[in-house]
Structure formats: structure tokens, C-alpha cells
Amino acid sequence: MAYSEKAKVFYDNELKSIRGAGLFKEERYIESPQSSTIVVEYPPGAEPKEVINLCANNYLGLSSHPAVLDAARCGLETRGYGMSSVRFICGTQDTHRELEQKLTVFLGTEDTVLFPSCMEANAGLFEVLLDKEDAMIADRLVHASIVDGMRLCKAQLFNYKHSNMAHLEEKLQETQSCRLRLIITDGVFSMDGDLAKLDQICDLADKYDAMVMVDDSHATGFVGKTGRGTHEYCGVMGRIDAITTTLGKALGGAAGGCVSGRKEIVELCRQRARPYLFSNTVPPVVVAASIRVIDLISSSTDRRDTLEKNTLYFREKMTQAGFDIKEGFHPIVPIMLYNAKLAQDFSRDLFAEGIYVVGFFFPVVAQGQARIRTQISANHTKAQLDKAIAAFTKIGAKYSILGKKKEEIVAMYGL
Amino acid sequence: MAQNGKVSEFYRNELIELQNADLYKEERYIHSPQSAKIAVEYPRGATIKEVLNFCANNYLGLSDHPALIEAVKSGLEKYGYGMSSVRFICGTQDLHILLERRMAEFLGTEDTILYSSCFDANAGLFEALLGEEDAIISDELNHASIIDGIRLCKAERHRYKHLDMNDLEHHLQQTGQRRFRMIATDGVFSMDGHLANLPAICDLAARYDALVMVDDSHATGFIGKTGRGTGEYFGVLGKIDILTTTFGKALGGSSGGCISGRKFLVDLLRQRSRPYLFSNTLSPLVVAGTLKAIELLEQSTHLRDKLEENTRYFRANIKRLGFEVEEGVHPIVPIMLHEASVVQSMARELYEEGIYVVGFFYPVVPRGKARIRVQISAAHEKEHLDKALSAFSTVGKRLGVLSAA
Numbered sequence: 001m002a003y004s005e006k007a008k009v010f011y012d013n014e015l016k017s018i019r020g021a022g023l024f025k026e027e028r029y030i031e032s033p034q035s036s037t038i039v040v041e042y043p044p045g046a047e048p049k050e051v052i053n054l055c056a057n058n059y060l061g062l063s064s065h066p067a068v069l070d071a072a073r074c075g076l077e078t079r080g081y082g083m084s085s086v087r088f089i090c091g092t093q094d095t096h097r098e099l100e101q102k103l104t105v106f107l108g109t110e111d112t113v114l115f116p117s118c119m120e121a122n123a124g125l126f127e128v129l130l131d132k133e134d135a136m137i138a139d140r141l142v143h144a145s146i147v148d149g150m151r152l153c154k155a156q157l158f159n160y161k162h163s164n165m166a167h168l169e170e171k172l173q174e175t176q177s178c179r180l181r182l183i184i185t186d187g188v189f190s191m192d193g194d195l196a197k198l199d200q201i202c203d204l205a206d207k208y209d210a211m212v213m214v215d216d217s218h219a220t221g222f223v224g225k226t227g228r229g230t231h232e233y234c235g236v237m238g239r240i241d242a243i244t245t246t247l248g249k250a251l252g253g254a255a256g257g258c259v260s261g262r263k264e265i266v267e268l269c270r271q272r273a274r275p276y277l278f279s280n281t282v283p284p285v286v287v288a289a290s291i292r293v294i295d296l297i298s299s300s301t302d303r304r305d306t307l308e309k310n311t312l313y314f315r316e317k318m319t320q321a322g323f324d325i326k327e328g329f330h331p332i333v334p335i336m337l338y339n340a341k342l343a344q345d346f347s348r349d350l351f352a353e354g355i356y357v358v359g360f361f362f363p364v365v366a367q368g369q370a371r372i373r374t375q376i377s378a379n380h381t382k383a384q385l386d387k388a389i390a391a392f393t394k395i396g397a398k399y400s401i402l403g404k405k406k407e408e409i410v411a412m413y414g415l
Numbered sequence: 416m417a418q419n420g421k422v423s424e425f426y427r428n429e430l431i432e433l434q435n436a437d438l439y440k441e442e443r444y445i446h447s448p449q450s451a452k453i454a455v456e457y458p459r460g461a462t463i464k465e466v467l468n469f470c471a472n473n474y475l476g477l478s479d480h481p482a483l484i485e486a487v488k489s490g491l492e493k494y495g496y497g498m499s500s501v502r503f504i505c506g507t508q509d510l511h512i513l514l515e516r517r518m519a520e521f522l523g524t525e526d527t528i529l530y531s532s533c534f535d536a537n538a539g540l541f542e543a544l545l546g547e548e549d550a551i552i553s554d555e556l557n558h559a560s561i562i563d564g565i566r567l568c569k570a571e572r573h574r575y576k577h578l579d580m581n582d583l584e585h586h587l588q589q590t591g592q593r594r595f596r597m598i599a600t601d602g603v604f605s606m607d608g609h610l611a612n613l614p615a616i617c618d619l620a621a622r623y624d625a626l627v628m629v630d631d632s633h634a635t636g637f638i639g640k641t642g643r644g645t646g647e648y649f650g651v652l653g654k655i656d657i658l659t660t661t662f663g664k665a666l667g668g669s670s671g672g673c674i675s676g677r678k679f680l681v682d683l684l685r686q687r688s689r690p691y692l693f694s695n696t697l698s699p700l701v702v703a704g705t706l707k708a709i710e711l712l713e714q715s716t717h718l719r720d721k722l723e724e725n726t727r728y729f730r731a732n733i734k735r736l737g738f739e740v741e742e743g744v745h746p747i748v749p750i751m752l753h754e755a756s757v758v759q760s761m762a763r764e765l766y767e768e769g770i771y772v773v774g775f776f777y778p779v780v781p782r783g784k785a786r787i788r789v790q791i792s793a794a795h796e797k798e799h800l801d802k803a804l805s806a807f808s809t810v811g812k813r814l815g816v817l818s819a820a
Binding site: 007011024038055058059062069081083087093116209264282285286356 | 421433440448453477478479480495497559683698
């Protein structure tokens with residue numbers, strides 16, 4: 001055997017300690033398409049159960065939309081299943097370029113390059129643009145994929161306190177002597193649903209001659225009046241040097257991502273970004289479906305308007321019911337419970353009531369900030385939202401937290 | 416936004432430098448499914464031309480196989496299009512679990528974990544399993560994604576000379592104090608089509624108590640008698656601790672990859688591997704397509720047998736024409752032309768003859784080792800191979816690169 005017993009014992013112990021710390025991640029098996037209701041087998045072996053899904057990034061309800069399925073089928077007919085090649089050898093179809101152009105128009109940028117995922121877009125971007133003479137100035141709470149991309153880049157790394165513009169300005173002043181500087185932020189932060197202050201970030205970038213990069217994965221398709229994203233909402237379209245975003249959430253949710261922005265930046269990604277050069281791009285069938293998605297959301301704002309209305313309704317009713325929820329207007333609606341065990345028990349009880357949500361706690365969020373993160377979709381009907389609100393209210397009453405403030409919940413359950 | 420002019424100019428200059436150094440990559444637009452024959456628009460705006468494709472990783476011809484297309488359509492019906500979620504929130508279907516089990520059976524391993532690509536699998540592997548007390552000993556010609564995975568890991572890094580078992584042993588001796596050692600290698604090296612010396616690697620691993628990691632992306636589905644990969648070819652299945660591979664080449668070529676191997680390692684990857692935790696897994700339709708690919712390969716070795724036969728035929732005949740070919744058994748057939756300029760002319764003129772191949776030169780391969788990398792597929796019929804051979808002969812004579820046969 002090419003490995004020692006030592007290794008097995010060691011890795012088994014690591015797993016035990018993950019379990020012991022209550023951090024073991026269990027997967028629930030879904031036996032249906034992704035939608036506002038899904039059929040779930042949980043725990044493994046249990047009778048499959050239909051539940052209302054309040055934890056998907058299926059913001060626009062397009063993950064199993066008939067028009068999207070239809071486009072995927074047509075794409076299979078006309079462009080096949082796989083490319084079996086990277087882009088610059090023989091892995092580029094005319095439809096890849098078409099999707100890139102449509103995304104460019106939709107996002108209001110100069111050009112776009114597809115990546116197999118937004119994770120890979122973020123992993124590949126920084127190393128292409130910056131070197132050790134340069135600086136990356138990143139919000140402390142940016143997504144893991146941005147963190148990995150920055151780890152792969154030689155530029156000096158500076159962090160600013162979450163959405164703290166004074167601190168960002170301080171960092172910009174500190175880095176005046178660097179050749180190039182890039183401010184790096186999520187457009188929407190996934191745990192709280194709060195938006196980056198892109199207007200102020202762009203002003204600071206102008207003042208200090210820095211570039212701006214935004215990951216708009218939780219915004220593209222629905223944030224802003226016509227769903228272009230955080231830059232539309234903040235009125236800074238055309239002022240972001242590089243946007244990264246995903247096709248894996250609101251835009252159908254299958255796979256794929258992109259870098260969209262200045263022409264030169266996009267072109268350099270094509271020449272140098274390692275995940276672009278050394279991995280297949282988005283498969284033809286996903287390209288076909290994504291083109292249809294962009295057409296759908298470009299021609300009508302109905303879906304994002306419904307999502308907005310649903311979100312407003314859910315936020316309002318949940319607040320009225322007495323839940324402590326993070327302020328905002330994003331379809332990510334964090335129901336604050338503060339205590340990790342309470343979050344776990346609460347989500348388990350909700351599952352029994354037919355509501356599928358997930359609790360988040362340390363280390364995913366800060367210690368003492370445990371919550372249930374609900375996510376609203378344009379696909380949710382009013383009846384489904386009402387059922388969810390009723391179930392939340394029932395379980396909230398069971399744990400006596402309705403109408404309670406943070407201090408009171410903490411007093412009852414601890415941090 | 417920054418200094419409009421300054422930044423644009425800075426990056427524009429970088430692009431010009433790439434162009435001046437002949438390193439600028441241009442993409443050709445394909446207006447058809449991937450197949451033995453494809454419709455290409457090149458240069459941009461030119462009339463679309465049908466050419467024979469000799470540069471895809473479509474080894475088994477499954478990229479547009481009717482059975483896969485049908486399976487994907489049924490998958491769409493039953494499981495939808497996207498999951499819009501990561502695995503541990505609400506992005507796992509029973510279908511994903513089925514594919515993981517089927518891959519473990521096919522590869523002869525204990526367990527399997529899916530990734531959105533083999534690139535991500537390699538990027539997320541090392542960091543999740545090894546820390547600064549450990550060492551990775553890696554073949555110097557390993558794929559870029561392994562290199563990136565190693566860059567993200569805190570373990571001590573060692574590189575051994577390509578395929579050099581003495582040098583590998585030297586590094587194993589040097590790292591005796593480390594807690595764990597992992598030997599990392601491609602199963603097949605994509606520029607030469609060389610296979611790693613897995614029997615020697617596994618022996619050394621046993622002797623020095625090291626783990627063995629193999630990326631079998633250019634092998635899964637067709638190398639070995641039943642297409643299980645380099646482990647099967649060398650009779651060391653079961654001695655490889657961690658296998659990474661792709662669904663983006665022979666197995667339909669769409670996207671996705673996996674890590675397959677010891678259960679205790681796979682279990683830990685599910686808890687810790689960043690690309691697995693923070694990115695969607697394979698979309699349901701790719702899972703459905705890949706399941707069908709595996710089913711086809713388990714039913715019959717017909718496709719890999721045909722690929723083997725095609726490869727043997729092409730290798731024998733291209734040599735007979737007087738070309739210098741890197742020896743081997745793999746459907747990657749490097750035609751050595753040495754000079755970058757000759758390679759570029761050759762690829763261009765072959766394209767005019769209706770044969771689509773790509774030239775590789777420095778810095779992708781060492782200086783003086785420029786080549787055309789031909790890739791054979793089970794989708795090629797004998798007439799395709801003959802047409803390519805005849806085009807190679809014509810252009811080879813014209814460019815004066817054929818040795819007296």
C-alpha cells in the first residue's frame with residue numbers, strides 16, 4: 001500500500017474534530033429540479049418530502065424555467081454537448097462570442113470573457129492584471145474565490161474594514177507609491193445582503209487614481225431598475241473597470257461566469273488568465289440557455305419586479321411577525337438568531353414544517369451572529385411566502401423569540 | 416474608475432508586447448458541434464469552412480454522441496437546468512450522488528467527489544489535505560492546474576525532473592522528516608503524450624511512505640484495456656491514493672471533473688475543499704451526460720478499441736511519410752518540427768488543405784521542440800485519417816521537413 005496507516009488515522013481524526021466542533025456539512029439529496037418547491041430526501045434514506053425552498057440563489061426562478069430548458073435543448077441540437085477543448089485550441093463556438101457580446105450589452109461594459117465559473121474568473125483575474133509593484137485593496141468580507149485569486153497574485157494586499165469608506169481612503173493614501181491599484185469588492189455581500197457603496201468607491205477611485213473591481217454574483221439580473229446589477233443601482237454604470245459575475249445563480253443557475261469590463265482587461269484575460277487558458281469554457285448547452293436568459297431579462301423587467309415585490313412582502317411580514325432581520329431590500333433576508341445551536345434547531349424544525357432553509361454560524365459568519373439566511377425568488381407565490389411566514393411564526397413562538405431584540409435572544413440562548 | 420488613459424495604455428502595451436512576441440492567441444469560431452468534422456470561421460468574417468478536426472480532446476467521439484444528447488435531454492426534463500446553489504446548501508441532487516458512486520466503481524476507487532472542473536479539483540485538492548508540516552513532490556511538467564493547487568497549499572514544494580525516478584527518489588529521501596509526503600503527477604503529459612512511470616512511482620511511494628496523486632485527464636475512458644486510465648494500463652489500480660480527472664475531454668467533453676480515491680480523503684475534501692464549498696457543482700444536465708458516457712464505456716470497449724486502432728494506424732503512417740514523431744501509444748501524436756516558424760507555416764497550410772491542427776512552441780514547450788500536436792479520435796474514420804496523412808505529406812514536402820523515408 002502506498003500510504004501509511006498514519007495518514008488514515010490522521011485524516012479520520014481531522015474529520016472527527018470537524019464533527020466534534022459541530023461544523024460537519026451534510027448534504028441533502030434533492031430528487032426534483034431546482035424550484036420554489038423541491039423534493040428532498042433528508043436524512044439520507046428518509047421518505048422524499050416536498051418542501052418550499054427558501055435557500056437557493058434561484059433569484060429569478062429561471063433554474064428550471066421552460067424557456068430556458070427549451071433553449072438548452074435547441075443548443076444541444078445545433079451546437080452539441082461538449083467542446084472537449086480549451087478556448088484557444090478548438091473550444092470556441094460562434095455562440096460563445098454571441099453570449100459574450102450579449103453580456104457586454106447587458107452589463108453596459110466594453111467587452112466580456114467567459115469563464116467556467118465565477119470562482120475561476122476571480123481566481124484568474126488578479127494575477128493577470130497586477131504584479132508585485134501593484135496593490136490590491138479589498139473589502140474584508142469579499143467572497144472566498146476573490147481571496148483565492150488574491151492569494152495567487154503577487155501584488156501587495158491591503159484590507160479595509162467592511163464597507164468602511166474612511167478606512168478605504170486611508171489604504172488608498174498608504175499605497176500612493178504603488179504602480180497600479182485595484183479596489184476589490186463584492187457588489188452584494190452574501191451573508192447580510194448588503195450592497196457595496198459603489199458610488200463612494202468610484203469617487204475615491206477617481207480621486208486616488210485606482211481601478212475598481214466588483215463581483216456582482218448576487219446582483220446580476222435583478223439589482224437595479226433593469227437588473228444590470230449593483231453598478232446600476234448605485235448609478236455608476238461605466239465606471240467599474242472589471243465586473244465579475246456568475247451564470248450560476250439568477251441567470252439560470254447551471255454554471256459559468258465571466259469577467260466584463262474594459263476592453264484591454266478582458267483581452268488580457270483571454271491571453272493570460274490561467275483558468276481560461278487551461279480549462280474548458282462554458283459548454284454549448286449552457287451557452288444556448290444563457291443567451292435565452294439574457295434575452296428574457298433584457299426584454300422585460302417582470303421577473304425582477306416580481307422578485308422585488310416578493311422580497312418587500314416577505315421582509316415586511318417577517319418584521320411584523322416579530323423577527324429580528326437585517327435591514328435592506330435584497331432578496332437575501334437574514335433572520336438573526338445569534339446562537340449557533342438555535343439556528344440549527346430552528347432550521348430543523350422548519351424543515352419538519354415543510355420549509356427548507358439553512359442556518360449559518362461561525363466560522364461562516366462572525367461569532368455570535370448566527371442566523372437563518374432566507375433567499376426569496378421570483379418563483380415564490382404569495383401562498384408559498386405566506387406558508388413560510390406562518391411556519392417561521394410558529395417556530396419563532398416555540399422558541400419564544402418573536403418581538404425579542406438581540407439582547408433578549410442572547411439572554412435566553414447565549415451567543 | 417482610474418486614470419482612463421493611463422490604465423488602458425498600460426494594458427494595451429502588454430497586449431502589443433504579446434503580439435510582438437508572437438504569443439497572441441487568436442480564437443477560431445466553430446459554427447457546429449464538436450466532431451471529427453467541424454465548420455470553422457477563420458479568420459473572423461471569412462466564409463465558414465468545413466475541416467477535419469485533429470486537435471480536440473474528443474478522444475472517444477462522445478462530444479456530440481446521439482446517446483449523450485438524448486440522455487442530457489431526459490436529464491433536463493427530470494432534473495432541470497441549474498441548481499443555483501452550492502452542494503451543501505441546496506445544490507445536491509440524488510443524480511450527483513449516483514454519478515459519484517458510478518465514477519468510484521468505474522475508476523476502481525473507494526469514493527468520488529465531483530468538482531465543476533478538473534481545474535478546480537486540482538486547485539482545491541492540496542490545501543485541503545496538506546499543511547506546512549508536509550511536502551508535495553511534483554513532476555516538473557505537471558499541468559497548470561496542479562501548479563496552481565500547489566501554490567495555494569502551505570506544504571513544502573519539491574519538483575523532480577520530468578519522469579526522472581532517481582530524482583524523485585532523491586526528493587523522497589530529502590523530505591524524510593516531513594509528516595506526510597505526496598507525489599503528484601499527470602498520468603499522461605499533454606504535450607508529449609508520455610505516460611508517467613506509475614509502477615516505479617507506486618514502488619517508491621510504498622518504500623518511502625508517501626501518498627500518490629495522479630491527474631488522469633488525458634487517460635480516463637480510453638487508456639488501459641477497459642479505459643480505466645493509466646492505473647489500469649500499468650496494473651497499479653488500487654495503489655493510487657488520489658486520482659483527479661475530467662469529464663471535459665473523453666467523457667463527453669462538456670465540463671466537470673472529480674477527485675476519486677481513499678474514502679477518508681474524499682470525506683475531508685467535502686468539508687474543506689474551497690472550490691467545492693464555494694462554487695456550484697456540475698449542472699444536472701452535465702451529470703446526466705456523464706452518467707451516460709460511463710454507461711456506454713462499461714457496456715463496450717468498442718470506442719476505445721477504435722481509438723487505439725486509429726492511433727496505431729496514424730502513428731505508423733505518419734512516420735512512414737518521413738515525419739519525426741514522439742514515440743508512444745497515446746492518441747496525442749506530437750509531430751516534431753523544432754522551429755516555431757515551421758510549425759506556424761505547417762499549421763496554416765494544413766488548414767488550407769482542410770486539416771485543423773494547432774502548433775505549440777516556446778514557452779508552451781521548450782525552445783527547439785516546436786511541434787504540431789495531433790490528437791486522434793474514435794470519431795475519425797479511416798478516410799479522415801487518410802485525408803490528414805495525405806495533407807501532411809503534401810505540406811511536409813512543400814516545406815521540406817520530411818526525412819528520406
